[in-house]
Amino acid sequence: MNLLQIILKNIKNRPVRSVGLISLASMLSLAVLFGTIIVFALDRGFTSLESRLGADIMVVPYEAATKSSLENIVLQGNAGYFYMNGDVVDQIEALPGVGKITAQYYLASVSASCCSIPVQIIGYDPETDFVITPWITHSNGTAPGYMDVVVGNDLNAFVGDKMTFYGQEVRVAAKLDKTGTAYDTAVFTTHDTIKTLIEASLSKKLNEYSNINAGNVVSCVLIKTADGYNVDEVLHFVNKATKKTKAVRTREMISGIANSLSGISKITFILIILAWMITLLIMVAAFVVMTNERKKEFAIIRIAGASEKKLTRMILLEGLFMGLCGGIIGAAAGLIIVLPFNGFMAQILGLPFLLPNAARVLLVIAGAIILTAAAGAFASGFAAYRISKYDIGTIIRSEV
Amino acid sequence: MDIIGQKLHKDYIRKTGSSNVFTALFETDITLSSGTVTVIHGRSGGGKSTLLNILAGIVTPTSGNVFYDDMDFFSLDDEKRSSFRNRHIGYIPQGTSAVSSLNLRENILLPLALCDDTSIDTKSVKTRADELMKRLDIIGICEAKPSELSGGELRRMAIARALLFSPELLFADEPTGDLDDDNTRLVFDMLKSSASEGSAVLIVTHENDIQGLADKIYRMDAGVLFDE
Numbered sequence: 001m002n003l004l005q006i007i008l009k010n011i012k013n014r015p016v017r018s019v020g021l022i023s024l025a026s027m028l029s030l031a032v033l034f035g036t037i038i039v040f041a042l043d044r045g046f047t048s049l050e051s052r053l054g055a056d057i058m059v060v061p062y063e064a065a066t067k068s069s070l071e072n073i074v075l076q077g078n079a080g081y082f083y084m085n086g087d088v089v090d091q092i093e094a095l096p097g098v099g100k101i102t103a104q105y106y107l108a109s110v111s112a113s114c115c116s117i118p119v120q121i122i123g124y125d126p127e128t129d130f131v132i133t134p135w136i137t138h139s140n141g142t143a144p145g146y147m148d149v150v151v152g153n154d155l156n157a158f159v160g161d162k163m164t165f166y167g168q169e170v171r172v173a174a175k176l177d178k179t180g181t182a183y184d185t186a187v188f189t190t191h192d193t194i195k196t197l198i199e200a201s202l203s204k205k206l207n208e209y210s211n212i213n214a215g216n217v218v219s220c221v222l223i224k225t226a227d228g229y230n231v232d233e234v235l236h237f238v239n240k241a242t243k244k245t246k247a248v249r250t251r252e253m254i255s256g257i258a259n260s261l262s263g264i265s266k267i268t269f270i271l272i273i274l275a276w277m278i279t280l281l282i283m284v285a286a287f288v289v290m291t292n293e294r295k296k297e298f299a300i301i302r303i304a305g306a307s308e309k310k311l312t313r314m315i316l317l318e319g320l321f322m323g324l325c326g327g328i329i330g331a332a333a334g335l336i337i338v339l340p341f342n343g344f345m346a347q348i349l350g351l352p353f354l355l356p357n358a359a360r361v362l363l364v365i366a367g368a369i370i371l372t373a374a375a376g377a378f379a380s381g382f383a384a385y386r387i388s389k390y391d392i393g394t395i396i397r398s399e400v
Numbered sequence: 401m402d403i404i405g406q407k408l409h410k411d412y413i414r415k416t417g418s419s420n421v422f423t424a425l426f427e428t429d430i431t432l433s434s435g436t437v438t439v440i441h442g443r444s445g446g447g448k449s450t451l452l453n454i455l456a457g458i459v460t461p462t463s464g465n466v467f468y469d470d471m472d473f474f475s476l477d478d479e480k481r482s483s484f485r486n487r488h489i490g491y492i493p494q495g496t497s498a499v500s501s502l503n504l505r506e507n508i509l510l511p512l513a514l515c516d517d518t519s520i521d522t523k524s525v526k527t528r529a530d531e532l533m534k535r536l537d538i539i540g541i542c543e544a545k546p547s548e549l550s551g552g553e554l555r556r557m558a559i560a561r562a563l564l565f566s567p568e569l570l571f572a573d574e575p576t577g578d579l580d581d582d583n584t585r586l587v588f589d590m591l592k593s594s595a596s597e598g599s600a601v602l603i604v605t606h607e608n609d610i611q612g613l614a615d616k617i618y619r620m621d622a623g624v625l626f627d628e
Binding site: 005012014294299304306310 | 449450453456458459478479481482483485486487491493494497498499500501502506509510511512513514515545561573
């Protein structure tokens with residue numbers, strides 16, 4: 001029998017106290033892990049959304065420029081569409097400060113074999129696109145040809161599958177990586193294909209815009225400002241030069257999300273600190289009560305030859321060990337909740353939500369375990385410090 | 401090994417009447433020689449246990465010195481004093497003294513678990529523990545938890561623990577206070593046999609019927625030691 005075995009026996013042979021303290025520690029670990037992963041997932045989702053938007057300015061038909069309508073389609077993933085005259089692209093391209101420019105085309109499916117709800121179809125021009133193409137490349141997907149589509153990660157469709165929109169059959173050429181944004185439930189295709197689909201929707205009288213010429217409409221124009229120009233300046237040029245359109249900063253579009261995200265992050269951070277402090281206080285109280293109950297035992301251990309340092313180390317290790325056990329159990333429980341139910345949590349939060357990568361999850365796990373073990377060590381260390389100040393001679397003669 | 405206590409004085413800070421200071425022990429000199437049993441008896445609260453605890457290095461005196469042969473015990477730091485206590489001092493505390501999560505055998509082996517001396521022959525210490533348990537008739541219950549043991553069994557366990565390393569100095573605080581006659585006789589036999597093996601034994605008790613046991617008897621009253 002050595003010091004470590006005595007510690008383990010103390011933990012094992014006081015099951016109620018040990019289970020109580022380990023449960024407390026595991027709740028702390030779970031709160032830290034759960035809270036941190038949610039904050040990281042929201043942050044990653046937001047970053048993903050920012051990079052998916054990929055442009056500084058978005059020009060849309062004036063009637064579609066109300067923030068809610070744009071947000072509904074671009075951010076919330078609700079299927080919808082709007083159009084403006086395609087000539088606007090050339091008009092804007094000629095303006096100063098416009099670096100890259102590309103057009104996108106929107107259409108909502110009436111129904112699709114993959115999904116129970118209408119799907120947002122987004123068309124892009126592969127020759128000028130700087131938003132969708134890098135993403136397809138990143139996902140190792142094949143660029144879609146005519147009547148091919150690339151599907152978002154959450155759609156129940158796979159490479160080689162056939163899908164039908166407005167009676168037109170398309171083939172799934174690639175499936176994108178998850179982004180944690182509304183784009184995960186969208187379908188992407190080239191401008192040629194979407195124009196065919198828009199024509200089909202018009203001929204079936206299923207398009208709200210019955211008077212448009214499918215060959216010469218765009219839904220939005222995305223602009224990347226040229227070096228040396230600021231976004232507000234270019235925004236002003238666009239709004240001045242074009243009619244019946246509205247240019248909006250993409251960052252402005254997601255400012256609501258950024259605010260919500262910042263709010264949730266702050267609240268979560270405060271809750272984590274609060275949970276940590278409350279748990280720490282309870283653990284300190286529990287250890288102080290526990291050491292008071294066992295002070296005669298500690299006096300016996302001192303008499304048997306343990307120095308103050310050794311006794312402190314013993315109590316500290318006991319707390320550290322229980323904190324560590326609780327930390328591991330809590331982290332495991334947190335992962336069991338977070339990993340399978342992250343989709344559900346994203347739905348509840350209604351914000352871009354993308355789980356951190358494995359390395360970061362491992363860091364969070366390690367952090368939660370270390371923080372919890374530290375709480376256990378601190379609580380027991382405090383109690384050990386108090387007990388070391390007691391007079392052994394008095395304790396040993398007491399009947400406590 | 402001889403123990404010499406010189407001018408040992410102990411004040412406690414506590415509210416007593418008009419003063420904050422309570423003197424438990426007035427400048428006391430005492431010598432404990434190896435191979436002898438010294439008994440200090442007297443009324444409860446007379447300062448006997450304070451003197452014993454100071455000599456055992458458990459309580460620090462307000463003034464005075466304790467010498468183990470030539471070594472000034474309180475000049476050592478806590479680490480060294482604890483280590484010395486572990487290897488050379490046996491202490492039988494008043495009342496029950498068990499670590500509740502350890503069984504009887506593990507309680508007896510507690511000094512071994514706390515021992516930093518790597519040269520120690522663990523096997524022979526364990527054999528000694530078994531021998532002590534046999535002599536004290538507790539070998540049959542060596543796996544029992546303290547909560548399952550009687551007062552007499554717990555006291556015998558404390559004696560076995562104190563004797564584990566065959567200490568040169570053995571301190572016993574009211575060792576027979578709550579024991580029946582049979583157990584009292586057994587405890588005294590063990591203490592005497594320890595002295596005959598060379599230990600310096602100090603027993604403090606409020607009982608007066610200890611003449612047959614002691615080589616040297618003191619009486620203690622109100623912090624003052626009287627030679628008898």
